[in-house]
Amino acid sequence: MDLLSLDHPRLKQNNFDLLRLLLAMTVCLVHAYELSGFEQLRGLAGMLSAQVAVQAFFVVSGFLIVMSYERSSSLTSYAGKRVRRIYPAYGAVILLCAISFVVVSRQPIQDYFSLVWLKYVVANLMFLNFWQPNLPGVFETNKLAAVNGALWTLKIEVMFYLAVPLFVYCFRKFPRLPLLILIYCLSVAYAELMTFAAVQTGVNFYERLGRQLPGQLSYFMAGAFLFYYLPFFERHVRYFVIAAVAVSLIHFQFALPLLQPFALAILVLFFGLFLYAGNFGKYGDFSYGVYILHFPVIQLLLNSGWFTGRPWYFLFSAASTTLIGSIFMWNVVEKRFLLRNSHYVGAVEPTEAKVPVKEPARL
Structure with missing residues (x-):
């Protein structure tokens, strides 16, 4: 994508705010079942997938973070935006x-x-987070004692942030398409190698390694690919989506590790860029708060013992408390660190005023 394409209208009016919130709530609901063990909530894990939701987050990051770097006037500007967006609420x-x-x-x-x-x-x-996930005497009677087991993805996200300047430098210095394909394929190969090692040895540590970098890089690169080739994607979107749906359906029965990350990226970015659902960002960006708050909220509710034998009350309490907390976090912490030209500062309907290109969001 050339710099003129950064003014593409789909980069100004899209569904990324709503999409990220739905993905964060998916992770919240699945973790509510996994941490509680309530049999009545098992259907959540059958209908929803926290793993796919996290992978979709990485796809969105690949698209938006690369766009952020390409739009930044300097490395300092890019780094400042990333720190402002992720660290205040995290800390x-x-x-x-x-x-x-x-x-x-x-x-x-x-x-x-x-x-x-x-x-x-x-x-x-x-x-x-892996170095010390627990606090002294906290949640010892829960199924899992970790305070916030969802934060492992933030480490990967930060590593993406650090790697993007190097990636973009290489994309400008060398032919972009072969590099994108090479990095994508190497990432898939690494993840598959770790899965093979886990199966052969019975050691789950290899599977955990596969979920780290560079194992998740294929999703990020797929998002970056569709950013750089957005006009081509838009012209042939019907064929892209049909192929992605076919790959996804086959993947449920017969694993297609080389194609699944790109197929997921197509479907995620189709929802994010097409079928515009309105300027959801005018309400704020609550997805990050949902993601980093839901795990300790669920742990606290389970630790209280109030919901023994009442799984649906527990689920409603976990989801609503997390959402309320994320709204509070957005208004009290996150929004205060945004730059004045941020999409979220004084967001208005696109029909009322020219909306700046959205800044990329984090997990």
């Missing part, structure tokens, strides 16, 4: 959990604020 959630969860800890207060507590704060503020 607020880490510190809020670390300080307030003393009230639900089974440890005395003097043992709670310990070296383990400090390790949790430092590790999680640095996106090293």
Whole structure:
């Protein structure tokens, strides 16, 4: 895509705000079942997939973050936008959990604020969530003791942010299409190698490695591909979508690892760029808050013991509390760190005023 194409109307009027919220709520609902173990909620895991939702997030990131870098006047400008968008709310959630969860800890207060507590704060503020996922005495009776097990994707997202300047430099220096295809294929090969190693050895560690970088890079690159070739995608969108639906249906029965990331990207970006549903961004961007808040909210509700034998009350409470918290997080923390020219600052209907191109969002 050349710079003139950055003014493409679909980049100004799209469904990305709504799409990200739906993906975040999908992850929330699936985790509500997985963490609670309520048999009545099993159908959620059958109808929805947190894994696919996360992959779709990476597709959207590939499209929007590459666009953000291409639109940025400098590396400093790009980095500033990324930090403003992801870190204030992230840091607020880490510190809020670390300080307030003393009230639900089974440890005395003097043992709670310990070296383990400090390790949790430092590790999680640095996106090293795997280093210390638990707080002293917190959620020990829950199915899983981790405070916020959804944050592993934020580490990958940050690594995407760091890698984009290098990727774009290479795309400008060398033929873009062969590089996109090469990186995509190498990512798929790595993920498949880790899956094979996990099956052969029975060690789940290899499967976890496959979910990290570069295993998720194929989804990001698929999103970047459709950004750079958006005019071509738009001209042939009908054929792209038909092929993507066919691949997705076959993938349910016979794994097509080489084609599935690109097929998912086509379907995700078709919804994001076509069938415009209105300027949802005028209400705010609550998806990030939903994503980083839902896990500790669910853990707190389960820890309370109030919902034993009442799965649907639990599900409603988890979803509504998370959504309310995300609205609060958006208005009190996230929005205050946005630049004045952000799409979300004073967002209006496109018919009332010229809407700036949306800044990319994070998970």
